[in-house]
Amino acid sequence: MAGFAVVIFMFLGSAQRFSTRPEPCTYDPARMCRPALANAAFSMIAFLLGALTSVMSGYLGMRVATFANARTALEARRGVGRAFVVAFRSGAAMGFLLASSALFVLYVAINLFGVYYGDDWGGLYESITGYGLGGSSMALFGRVGGGIYTKAADVGADLVGKVERNIPEDDPRNPAVRTGNY
Incomplete structure:
Protein backbone atom coordinates (compact mmCIF):
# COMPACT_ATOMS: atom_id res chain seq x y z
CA MET A 1 0.00 0.00 0.00
CA ALA A 2 2.73 2.44 0.97
CA GLY A 3 4.79 1.41 -2.06
CA PHE A 4 1.95 2.27 -4.43
CA ALA A 5 1.49 5.60 -2.64
CA VAL A 6 5.16 6.42 -3.22
CA VAL A 7 4.87 5.45 -6.91
CA ILE A 8 1.86 7.76 -7.27
CA PHE A 9 3.80 10.56 -5.60
CA MET A 10 6.78 10.03 -7.88
CA PHE A 11 4.70 9.94 -11.07
CA LEU A 12 2.58 12.98 -10.24
CA GLY A 13 5.46 14.98 -8.79
CA SER A 14 7.75 14.31 -11.72
CA ALA A 15 5.15 15.56 -14.20
CA GLN A 16 6.32 19.12 -13.49
CA ARG A 17 9.79 18.19 -12.12
CA PHE A 18 8.65 18.39 -8.48
CA SER A 19 7.86 22.07 -8.88
CA THR A 20 7.10 24.05 -5.72
CA ARG A 21 5.96 27.17 -7.58
CA PRO A 22 2.34 27.92 -8.42
CA GLU A 23 1.57 27.40 -12.10
CA PRO A 24 -1.12 28.65 -14.48
CA CYS A 25 -4.20 26.41 -14.30
CA THR A 26 -4.84 24.20 -17.32
CA TYR A 27 -8.56 24.96 -17.25
CA ASP A 28 -8.08 28.75 -16.81
CA PRO A 29 -4.62 30.12 -17.74
CA ALA A 30 -5.46 33.48 -16.13
CA ARG A 31 -5.53 31.83 -12.67
CA MET A 32 -2.65 30.39 -10.68
CA CYS A 33 -3.02 26.85 -9.31
CA ARG A 34 -1.19 24.99 -6.57
CA PRO A 35 2.24 23.48 -7.30
CA ALA A 36 2.67 19.98 -8.71
CA LEU A 37 4.46 18.80 -5.58
CA ALA A 38 1.44 19.70 -3.44
CA ASN A 39 -0.91 17.88 -5.82
CA ALA A 40 1.33 14.82 -5.67
CA ALA A 41 1.48 14.89 -1.87
CA PHE A 42 -2.29 15.32 -1.48
CA SER A 43 -2.96 12.60 -4.06
CA MET A 44 -0.70 10.25 -2.11
CA ILE A 45 -2.53 11.06 1.15
CA ALA A 46 -5.89 10.52 -0.56
CA PHE A 47 -4.67 7.18 -1.92
CA LEU A 48 -3.65 6.06 1.57
CA LEU A 49 -6.99 7.21 3.01
CA GLY A 50 -8.88 5.28 0.33
CA ALA A 51 -6.77 2.18 0.89
CA LEU A 52 -7.24 2.31 4.65
CA THR A 53 -10.98 2.84 4.24
CA SER A 54 -11.16 -0.16 1.93
CA VAL A 55 -9.21 -2.37 4.33
CA MET A 56 -11.34 -1.19 7.25
CA SER A 57 -14.51 -1.85 5.26
CA GLY A 58 -13.33 -5.35 4.39
CA TYR A 59 -12.51 -6.11 8.00
CA LEU A 60 -15.79 -4.75 9.35
CA GLY A 61 -17.74 -6.47 6.58
CA MET A 62 -16.22 -9.83 7.43
CA ARG A 63 -16.88 -9.35 11.14
CA VAL A 64 -20.51 -8.41 10.59
CA ALA A 65 -21.00 -11.21 8.07
CA THR A 66 -19.59 -13.78 10.48
CA PHE A 67 -21.91 -12.76 13.30
CA ALA A 68 -24.86 -12.43 10.94
CA ASN A 69 -24.29 -15.91 9.49
CA ALA A 70 -24.24 -17.44 12.96
CA ARG A 71 -27.44 -15.65 13.96
CA THR A 72 -29.12 -16.58 10.69
CA ALA A 73 -28.23 -20.23 11.22
CA LEU A 74 -29.74 -20.13 14.71
CA GLU A 75 -32.91 -18.50 13.43
CA ALA A 76 -33.18 -21.09 10.64
CA ARG A 77 -34.02 -23.65 13.31
CA ARG A 78 -37.24 -21.73 13.95
CA GLY A 79 -38.15 -21.23 10.31
CA VAL A 80 -37.02 -19.92 6.98
CA GLY A 81 -38.96 -16.66 7.35
CA ARG A 82 -37.20 -15.67 10.55
CA ALA A 83 -33.82 -16.60 9.09
CA PHE A 84 -34.52 -14.49 6.01
CA VAL A 85 -35.44 -11.46 8.14
CA VAL A 86 -32.21 -11.73 10.17
CA ALA A 87 -30.10 -12.19 7.02
CA PHE A 88 -31.79 -9.32 5.19
CA ARG A 89 -31.49 -6.90 8.11
CA SER A 90 -27.88 -7.74 8.80
CA GLY A 91 -27.00 -7.38 5.11
CA ALA A 92 -28.70 -4.00 4.99
CA ALA A 93 -26.95 -2.84 8.15
CA MET A 94 -23.59 -3.97 6.79
CA GLY A 95 -24.17 -2.24 3.45
CA PHE A 96 -25.15 1.04 5.08
CA LEU A 97 -22.21 0.84 7.50
CA LEU A 98 -19.63 0.34 4.76
CA ALA A 99 -21.04 2.88 2.33
CA SER A 100 -21.52 5.53 5.01
CA SER A 101 -18.01 5.07 6.40
CA ALA A 102 -16.51 5.52 2.93
CA LEU A 103 -18.62 8.61 2.26
CA PHE A 104 -17.75 10.07 5.66
CA VAL A 105 -13.99 9.66 5.12
CA LEU A 106 -14.31 11.14 1.63
CA TYR A 107 -16.32 14.10 2.98
CA VAL A 108 -13.72 14.79 5.69
CA ALA A 109 -10.85 14.49 3.18
CA ILE A 110 -12.48 16.93 0.74
CA ASN A 111 -13.08 19.46 3.51
CA LEU A 112 -9.55 19.15 4.90
CA PHE A 113 -7.94 19.34 1.46
CA GLY A 114 -10.21 22.29 0.68
CA VAL A 115 -8.54 24.29 3.45
CA TYR A 116 -5.29 24.18 1.48
CA TYR A 117 -6.73 24.44 -2.02
CA GLY A 118 -9.23 27.22 -1.35
CA ASP A 119 -11.01 28.09 -4.59
CA ASP A 120 -8.75 25.87 -6.74
CA TRP A 121 -11.46 23.27 -7.35
CA GLY A 122 -9.57 21.66 -10.20
CA GLY A 123 -6.55 20.94 -8.03
CA LEU A 124 -8.74 19.72 -5.19
CA TYR A 125 -10.59 17.21 -7.31
CA GLU A 126 -7.42 16.19 -9.10
CA SER A 127 -5.84 15.29 -5.78
CA ILE A 128 -8.95 13.64 -4.29
CA THR A 129 -9.13 11.12 -7.16
CA GLY A 130 -6.42 9.19 -5.34
CA TYR A 131 -9.07 8.20 -2.79
CA GLY A 132 -10.98 6.10 -5.31
CA LEU A 133 -7.77 4.63 -6.70
CA GLY A 134 -6.66 3.55 -3.22
CA GLY A 135 -10.02 2.04 -2.34
CA SER A 136 -10.37 0.09 -5.56
CA SER A 137 -6.74 -1.10 -5.46
CA MET A 138 -7.13 -2.64 -2.03
CA ALA A 139 -10.46 -4.20 -3.00
CA LEU A 140 -8.81 -5.71 -6.09
CA PHE A 141 -5.91 -7.15 -4.09
CA GLY A 142 -8.31 -8.51 -1.48
CA ARG A 143 -10.33 -10.26 -4.14
CA VAL A 144 -7.26 -11.73 -5.84
CA GLY A 145 -5.82 -12.84 -2.49
CA GLY A 146 -9.09 -14.47 -1.50
CA GLY A 147 -9.20 -16.34 -4.79
CA ILE A 148 -5.65 -17.58 -4.32
CA TYR A 149 -6.41 -18.91 -0.83
CA THR A 150 -9.61 -20.55 -2.02
CA LYS A 151 -7.79 -22.26 -4.87
Missing part, protein backbone atom coordinates in the same frame (compact mmCIF):
# COMPACT_ATOMS: atom_id res chain seq x y z
CA ALA A 152 -5.05 -23.44 -2.50
CA ALA A 153 -7.65 -24.93 -0.16
CA ASP A 154 -9.38 -26.69 -3.07
CA VAL A 155 -6.12 -28.17 -4.33
CA GLY A 156 -5.16 -29.28 -0.82
CA ALA A 157 -8.50 -30.98 -0.20
CA ASP A 158 -8.37 -32.67 -3.60
CA LEU A 159 -4.87 -33.99 -2.89
CA VAL A 160 -5.93 -35.37 0.49
CA GLY A 161 -8.64 -37.41 -1.20
CA LYS A 162 -6.24 -38.73 -3.82
CA VAL A 163 -3.24 -39.43 -1.62
CA GLU A 164 -4.79 -40.59 1.65
CA ARG A 165 -7.85 -42.42 0.37
CA ASN A 166 -6.59 -43.53 -3.06
CA ILE A 167 -9.58 -41.91 -4.74
CA PRO A 168 -9.01 -41.18 -8.46
CA GLU A 169 -8.87 -37.59 -9.65
CA ASP A 170 -12.28 -35.95 -10.21
CA ASP A 171 -14.09 -38.86 -8.57
CA PRO A 172 -17.43 -37.78 -7.04
CA ARG A 173 -16.61 -39.73 -3.85
CA ASN A 174 -14.01 -37.07 -3.05
CA PRO A 175 -15.86 -34.28 -1.20
CA ALA A 176 -13.39 -31.69 -2.49
CA VAL A 177 -14.33 -32.30 -6.14
CA ARG A 178 -16.78 -29.79 -7.55
CA THR A 179 -19.51 -31.53 -9.48
CA GLY A 180 -21.38 -28.45 -10.62
CA ASN A 181 -24.62 -29.59 -8.99
CA TYR A 182 -25.00 -26.64 -6.66
